[in-house]
Amino acid sequence: MRVALFITCFNDTLFPDTGKALVTVLERLGHVVDFPAAQTCCGQAHINTGYRRDAVPLMRRFVDVFAGAEAVVAPSASCAGTIRDLYPALANETGDASLAAAVRETGARTWEFTEFLVRRLGVTDVGAYFPHRVTYHPTCHSLRVLRVGDAPERLLRAVRGLDYVPLPQGDECCGFGGTFAVKNADTSVAMLGDKLRAVQATKAEVCVAADNSCLMHIGGALHRQRAGIRIAHIAQVLASTESERLA
Amino acid sequence: MSDDARAAMLARIRRAIADGAPRHGAHGVSAHDDAPALVRGVPLDAATCIARLVHRVEEYRAHVEVTTHDALPAAIAARVAMRGARTLVIPADLPVAWRPAGVALREDHALDVATLDAVDGVITGCRLAIAETGTIVLDGGAAQGRRAISLLPDWHCCVVFASQVVGDVPDAVRALAAAGSLSRPQTWISGPSATSDIELDRVEGVHGPRTLEVLVVRDARRQGAASSVIAAATGRPPASAA
Amino acid sequence: MTGIGTRPGRPLPRFEALAPARLDDAQLRRNLGKATATIRGKRQTVVDELPHWEALREEGRAAKAAVLAELDVRLEQLEARVRAAGGQVHWAPTAADATRIVGDIAARHAAREVIKVKSITTDEIRLNEALAARGIVATETDLAELIIQLAGEPSSHILVPAIHKNRSEIRELFVARLGQGDLTDEPRALAGAARRHLRAKFLSVPMAVSGANFAVAETGAVCVVESEGNGRMCLTLPRVLVTVMGIEKVVASWDDLGTMLQLLPRSSTGERMNPYTSIWTGVTPGDGPEEFHLVLLDNGRTQVLADSVGRQALQCIRCSACLNVCPVYERTGGHAYASVYPGPIGAILTPQLLGVEQADSLPYASTLCGACYDVCPVKINIPEVLVHLRGRAVERQAAGAGTHPYPRLERLAMRLAAWAFGSTTRYTLATRVARVALRLLGGGGAVTRLPGYGARWTAVRDLPPPPAQSFRDWWDART
Numbered sequence: 001m002r003v004a005l006f007i008t009c010f011n012d013t014l015f016p017d018t019g020k021a022l023v024t025v026l027e028r029l030g031h032v033v034d035f036p037a038a039q040t041c042c043g044q045a046h047i048n049t050g051y052r053r054d055a056v057p058l059m060r061r062f063v064d065v066f067a068g069a070e071a072v073v074a075p076s077a078s079c080a081g082t083i084r085d086l087y088p089a090l091a092n093e094t095g096d097a098s099l100a101a102a103v104r105e106t107g108a109r110t111w112e113f114t115e116f117l118v119r120r121l122g123v124t125d126v127g128a129y130f131p132h133r134v135t136y137h138p139t140c141h142s143l144r145v146l147r148v149g150d151a152p153e154r155l156l157r158a159v160r161g162l163d164y165v166p167l168p169q170g171d172e173c174c175g176f177g178g179t180f181a182v183k184n185a186d187t188s189v190a191m192l193g194d195k196l197r198a199v200q201a202t203k204a205e206v207c208v209a210a211d212n213s214c215l216m217h218i219g220g221a222l223h224r225q226r227a228g229i230r231i232a233h234i235a236q237v238l239a240s241t242e243s244e245r246l247a
Numbered sequence: 248m249s250d251d252a253r254a255a256m257l258a259r260i261r262r263a264i265a266d267g268a269p270r271h272g273a274h275g276v277s278a279h280d281d282a283p284a285l286v287r288g289v290p291l292d293a294a295t296c297i298a299r300l301v302h303r304v305e306e307y308r309a310h311v312e313v314t315t316h317d318a319l320p321a322a323i324a325a326r327v328a329m330r331g332a333r334t335l336v337i338p339a340d341l342p343v344a345w346r347p348a349g350v351a352l353r354e355d356h357a358l359d360v361a362t363l364d365a366v367d368g369v370i371t372g373c374r375l376a377i378a379e380t381g382t383i384v385l386d387g388g389a390a391q392g393r394r395a396i397s398l399l400p401d402w403h404c405c406v407v408f409a410s411q412v413v414g415d416v417p418d419a420v421r422a423l424a425a426a427g428s429l430s431r432p433q434t435w436i437s438g439p440s441a442t443s444d445i446e447l448d449r450v451e452g453v454h455g456p457r458t459l460e461v462l463v464v465r466d467a468r469r470q471g472a473a474s475s476v477i478a479a480a481t482g483r484p485p486a487s488a489a
Numbered sequence: 490m491t492g493i494g495t496r497p498g499r500p501l502p503r504f505e506a507l508a509p510a511r512l513d514d515a516q517l518r519r520n521l522g523k524a525t526a527t528i529r530g531k532r533q534t535v536v537d538e539l540p541h542w543e544a545l546r547e548e549g550r551a552a553k554a555a556v557l558a559e560l561d562v563r564l565e566q567l568e569a570r571v572r573a574a575g576g577q578v579h580w581a582p583t584a585a586d587a588t589r590i591v592g593d594i595a596a597r598h599a600a601r602e603v604i605k606v607k608s609i610t611t612d613e614i615r616l617n618e619a620l621a622a623r624g625i626v627a628t629e630t631d632l633a634e635l636i637i638q639l640a641g642e643p644s645s646h647i648l649v650p651a652i653h654k655n656r657s658e659i660r661e662l663f664v665a666r667l668g669q670g671d672l673t674d675e676p677r678a679l680a681g682a683a684r685r686h687l688r689a690k691f692l693s694v695p696m697a698v699s700g701a702n703f704a705v706a707e708t709g710a711v712c713v714v715e716s717e718g719n720g721r722m723c724l725t726l727p728r729v730l731v732t733v734m735g736i737e738k739v740v741a742s743w744d745d746l747g748t749m750l751q752l753l754p755r756s757s758t759g760e761r762m763n764p765y766t767s768i769w770t771g772v773t774p775g776d777g778p779e780e781f782h783l784v785l786l787d788n789g790r791t792q793v794l795a796d797s798v799g800r801q802a803l804q805c806i807r808c809s810a811c812l813n814v815c816p817v818y819e820r821t822g823g824h825a826y827a828s829v830y831p832g833p834i835g836a837i838l839t840p841q842l843l844g845v846e847q848a849d850s851l852p853y854a855s856t857l858c859g860a861c862y863d864v865c866p867v868k869i870n871i872p873e874v875l876v877h878l879r880g881r882a883v884e885r886q887a888a889g890a891g892t893h894p895y896p897r898l899e900r901l902a903m904r905l906a907a908w909a910f911g912s913t914t915r916y917t918l919a920t921r922v923a924r925v926a927l928r929l930l931g932g933g934g935a936v937t938r939l940p941g942y943g944a945r946w947t948a949v950r951d952l953p954p955p956p957a958q959s960f961r962d963w964w965d966a967r968t
Contacts, residue, residue: 455718
């Protein structure tokens with residue numbers, strides 16, 4: 001299959017290794033990977049902060065850039081969720097019926113990485129090797145917007161050498177929430193504190209998730225506290241092999 | 248002024264919903280006359296229905312006992328004795344067989360609240376009972392009396408016939424409609440009075456009766472009328488049909 | 490008393506200003522954490538036992554959406570049925586209208602005291618204060634309402650207004666205010682104290698005021714759901730009963746009522762059924778009040794109804810399941826929302842009832858985690874409405890309204906970002922600048938201190954060192 005990557009502005013700028021890991025895994029599985037160079041940002045932060053009109057050109061751009069792609073795959077549940085869950089209402093507001101139709105059609109082709117592997121490609125064993133104790137934080141948007149279900153856990157359990165430890169109260173939000181982390185910094189930190197305690201209770205070496213944004217929030221605090229637990233995008237674990245550790 | 252307020256509110260509502268959301272009903276017609284069938288659980292057979300009622304009522308920490316028509320008077324007398332009740336209020340139409348001997352019985356003919364507050368308990372029947380939720384429904388009909396008499400006394404003994412037990416809430420609504428009870432004052436009772444207001448933990452016993460006893464009469468003698476009403480209303484045989 | 494509830498025209502204090510004091514209150518955090526964990530577990534157990542729960546939720550949603558779409562017809566139908574059954578119906582466009590109507594009824598009967606069944610709607614209209622201004626004492630009879638009335642505090646939860654208090658705090662309050670000195674802090678003993686305290690009032694006060702959980706248009710029946718029996722007392726014993734009901738509480742039919750009575754208790758207290766449900770139609774001679782008044786309240790509801798996205802908030806049946814699963818509510822408690830409607834539902838209801846510019850921090854008091862939507866028994870898409878209301882808040886801020894502390898700065902930043910992301914060249918440049926800036930701030934390592942609002946991030950979190958190369962650069966170099 002020919003897969004168009006939507007790397008997201010956030011991963012492109014701050015976490016390029018995540019995008020590289022996607023390329024590694026998809027090519028290992030025999031797919032052709034494409035990175036449409038005109039892509040920028042989906043506008044999630046604009047929509048979720050209330051600047052809906054500013055997001056409309058970004059939505060149009062997204063639809064144009066990925067028109068005709070067989071599958072659009074993103075390493076972020078919240079960005080994929082923007083396309084599938086937030087764009088339709090925004091497109092309706094423009095009153096542009098062809099845009100609304102294009103948005104719906106694009107959404108149907110847009111996948112978060114782990115759900116793409118398990119649901120669309122039907123793969124759980126991607127040939128990875130990662131001999132570490134790992135816990136997984138199911139991000140809210142993977143769990144309750146995209147409903148990826150147990151796809152990430154199934155992928156992790158199929159990784160050779162990996163010691164998977166479920167995260168207690170895993171389905172509770174980490175407190176990131178985009179601009180919430182700054183607008184409601186105190187509440188965000190209170191939520192983060194409980195998430196850190198849960199992560200530490202697993203005695204994992206690595207905490208993974210399907211969103212680098214939540215991971216930056218969790219990992220930033222783990223780093224500050226010198227907790228000795230590192231973070232990685234789940235794709236980095238899935239890309240790792242005996243010869244190359246990528247997380 | 249009141250007419251103005253009414254007209255203003257209705258006008259605001261009509262403006263608010265003028266964006267064309269679909270309108271379903273019509274004046275005076277049940278919304279569900281042409282509505283799709285209600286969402287339902289798995290139907291229960293008669294024996295399961297009774298067993299579930301007993302289990303669910305017990306879970307509210309009410310006393311439940313299954314008895315027979317012939318053994319009912321003795322069962323009532325035993326509960327009264329165990330309670331140590333000396334004066335009871337009863338609806339004026341409580342069947343004679345349900346009236347225990349050896350205690351002062353006050354038939355309710357508009358007794359005042361002080362009297363109702365002073366008695367040790369009350370014995371009533373019910374309109375129906377709901378197995379799924381462990382609920383008894385009173386509607387002021389036969390052997391039930393007005394609402395106050397089953398409220399003020401601290402001990403409530405309620406007799407339920409197996410033929411009065413329905414499976415779930417939708418069954419109950421249909422049965423109440425068939426019995427002509429919809430406009431009567433209803434009290435749905437699920438266990439003794441309780442509160443979850445302290446640390447969200449349920450404890451029994453606040454203002455309503457702190458003790459509820461339910462006597463379920465297994466055989467359906469003399470309840471033919473009620474049972475056929477329920478069967479007709481719910482499309483299911485009453486629980487005692489087995 | 491805060492809240493919807495603050496006098497009209499005065500904006501609510503911002504959520505982020507109220508939250509820190511609550512977050513620092515370790516006792517409050519413990520009380521809330523324990524109570525919400527208990528109720529979440531109970532709810533899950535009774536929901537899991539119904540295999541058709543999801544279908545029931547959809548039935549509940551559909552019933553509520555349908556009645557809202559024909560609200561005028563259903564209210565007229567309800568009015569006609571209540572009148573035919575001997576009740577009186579009043580229409581109250583505003584809180585002031587409603588409190589005047591109730592006060593007038595009390596005055597007509599020379600009532601100096603009324604007993605009340607727990608009703609958030611009457612809290613919303615500040616009925617107790619309005620009655621007090623006319624020399625009428627309103628006594629709350631629900632245990633939690635009694636607790637906060639005695640403490641002089643506002644409600645912090647829809648179902649359990651005193652959820653922020655634990656048993657020993659309640660015991661101390663009862664000892665001090667009810668003069669019951671030999672009390673233990675056992676919930677059973679505390680409930681017994683409330684029983685003794687209120688019994689005489691139930692037997693003697695001639696007028697009661699209640700809210701309504703539901704009213705059935707097809708027959709005029711009104712329904713109140715409760716646990717303690719204080720509701721039955723108030724609805725049965727006084728001569729005069731006044732029910733204040735938001736217009737959105739009407740359901741079309743008894744079948745719909747049946748649906749709601751399956752959804753509400755399981756979602757609310759985590760019970761298969763609540764102990765007592767009272768349903769009455771007008772007046773029944775010889776049984777219950779001789780006079781029944783139904784007050785239909787608007788107070789901003791038609792404004793909510795006019796918003797095609799936001800109107801789903803009116804489907805709410807006040808179960809409070811969304812509060813109990815909300816990670817924000819669990820940590821801040823209800824008082825940070827400054828409204829009688831706290832938590833996720835409050836964050837979408839309060840701004841719509843008051844006007845979004847009066848409460849424009851509330852739509853942001855959420856991470857959009859979606860836990861509320863999953864548990865809502867009538868499937869209100871709370872995250873969708875939150876995002877929608879953020880858009881409306883920004884529109885109002887652009888027009889100079891609202892309480893945002895730095896609206897121009899935020900707008901500028903968002904505009905700038907959208908402009909930068911509008912072309913690949915600008916995007917590449919902007920992200921490169923960002924990486925360079927972060928490298929300078931971090932001296933090549935992790936960034937431990939950001940300037941300006943970024944400091945709120947680095948107060949407890951580091952930023953990883955920025956990568957030397959973006960994905961895009963790597964991809965270009967690769968091919």
